[in-house]
Amino acid sequence: KQWYQRRVVITAGNKVGGMAFAPRSEVLFSGGLESVLVKWLDGQPQFLPRIGQGIKHVLCPDSGDVVVIVTEDTAVHIVSLNTWTVKFKLSNVLRRVAESSRTCASSEMVSTAS
Numbered sequence: 001k002q003w004y005q006r007r008v009v010i011t012a013g014n015k016v017g018g019m020a021f022a023p024r025s026e027v028l029f030s031g032g033l034e035s036v037l038v039k040w041l042d043g044q045p046q047f048l049p050r051i052g053q054g055i056k057h058v059l060c061p062d063s064g065d066v067v068v069i070v071t072e073d074t075a076v077h078i079v080s081l082n083t084w085t086v087k088f089k090l091s092n093v094l095r096r097v098a099e100s101s102r103t104c105a106s107s108e109m110v111s112t113a114s
Contacts, residue, residue: 018058020067022081029067033056037079048084051077064113 014033021028028040033054039046057070066087069077078088 002110012063014054017054017056017072018069020058020060022060023062023064024068025064029058031058031059031069037067039084046084048079048086051086 002012013075016032018032019028019030024062029037030040031037031051035049035051035054037051037055037058039048051069051071052075053072055069056083057068059068059070061068065081067079067081069079071077073091074093076090079085080087086088087099
C-alpha cells in the first residue's frame, strides 16, 4: 500500500490573488486581499504583512533570490528572500505605460505630419 499525507492549512480570510512555487524548491508563496505575502515551507507559514493593496499576482523568477508581487493598485514589489523585506517598489505602473504610449503616439503624429 502507498500512503499519502494530506494537510489542509487555512490562513486567508479572503480570496487568494496569486500563488507561485520558488524554482527548484518546495517553497510556496501566496497572497491575496489581506495584503500579506505568505511563505510556506513544510506547511509552516511565514508572513510579510502590510504590502499595500491586495496582492493580485505572485511571481518567482529563476534567480530564486526574490519574489515579485503585483498589487491591485498596479504597483510592483520586489521582495528579497534573504531579508524577507520589500527591496523595491514601482508605483503607478499602468499610468506610466499609458503616458508613455500617448507620448509615443504624439511624436509619431508630429513626425508623419512634417
